[in-house]
Amino acid sequence: MFYNDLIAKQETENILKANYIVALEEKIPTRKTAHIKNAPLIYRYFAIPKPEKLKLSELDENEFTIKFVFNINSNIPGAYVFSSGKNMGVFKAVGYPEDVANFYKLESYKGYMWLAHGRFPTNTPGWWGGAHPFNLLNISVVHNGELSSxxxxxxYLEEFGYICTLQTDTEVAVYIFDLLLRKHGLPIELACKVVASPLWKQVDRMSPKEKILYTNLKIIYGRALLNGPFSMIIAYEDGFIAINDRIKLRPLTAAKKGNMIYVASEEAAIRQVCKNPESVWMPRGGEPVIAELIRENEKEMYSTKEVTA
Structure with missing residues (x-):
């Protein structure tokens, strides 16, 4: 949670503790960093919904939590839920990446998957809540580009109960993937073909079976199409998706070494963390790279695939 002041914190905690059993609450550990200024109050809570509240709501735990997130972000001035998943965490701020990492003491954390993005806002204000990643439940997104859609x-999302309050276009991408994957249960490959759907001239050249499928997807989910120049990484609990717009107006590069998968806008960024990748490729527009976590004998490793229409 980000809080601008103690009043926002108290109001949020009143609602939180009325609806959740809070096992642990604490200020997120940070260190003083010269170039990180005007930091809000930053707290985290480990909690589960109260059984009686969950039963009364007639919602599952995920929907219950989403309602809570939107309630706080929409109705409590100075409070913002920036991370709401399990076994994951979001760290965001206004500043250079190395300063943000130092501020949050990222060297003390371990994870099997990391997302990072240095955002330079153009059409929206730069503020702590607008920094990347954007998160809802276990879906987090970093995004380079501009969504004209x-x-x-x-x-379209408002028809399903989503509320956009965070002053940036990336927010809709998070909610669209939550809608497609969690609420509607689409396979990842088809969800990707919704947000970066084939052009009609490509559909016309498909086999009859594929033509029916993609025509229906475009008709049903036309307003979920992400239009405009973008490259995007979408992380979820079992892996990540990297995709750019269907005519590739923003760069996207992928690489692999051993059981590690890397994606970035440019190859140079990948080589900063992996000097000698075994393979490097640039996916075509609208063709996702999907890296899935495979658990074999409790050993974590990735497989990867490209998906074409």
């Missing part, structure tokens, strides 16, 4: 996407 934002208003269409936002109005």
């Amino acid at each position: 934002y208003d269409t996407n936002r109005k």
Whole structure:
């Protein structure tokens, strides 16, 4: 949680503790960093919904939590839920990446998957809540580009109860993937073909079976199409998706070494963390790279695949 002041913190905690059993609450550990200024109050809570509240709501735990997130972000001035998943965490701020890492003491954390993005906002204000990643439940997104379809996407999402309050287009991408994957249960490959759907001239050249499938997807989910120049990484509990717009107006590069998968806008960024990858490739527009976590004998490793229409 980000809080601008103690009043926002108290109001949020009143709602939180009325609806959740809080096992642990604490200020997120940070260190003083010269170039990180005007930091909000930053707290985290480990909690589960109270059984009686969950039963009364007639929602599952995920929907219950989403309602809580939107309630706080929409109705409590100065409070913002920036991370709401399990076994994951979001760290975001206004500053250079190395300063943000130092501020949050990231060297003390371990994980099998990391997302990072240095965002330079153009059409929206730069503020702590607008920094990347954007998160809802276990889906987190980093995004380079501009979604010209934002208003269409936002109005479509509002029909399903999502509320956009965070002053940036990336927010709709998180909610669209939550809608497609969690609520509608689409396979990952088809969800990718919704947000970066084939052009009609490509559909016309498909086999009859594929033509029916992609025509229906475009008709049913037309307002979930992410239009405009973008490259994007979407992380979830079992892996991640890297995808760019269908005519590739933003760069996207992928690489592999051993059981590690890397994606970035440029190859140079990958080589900063992996000097000699075994393979490097640039996916075509609208073709996702999907890296899935495989658990074999409790050993974690990745497989990867590209998906074409």
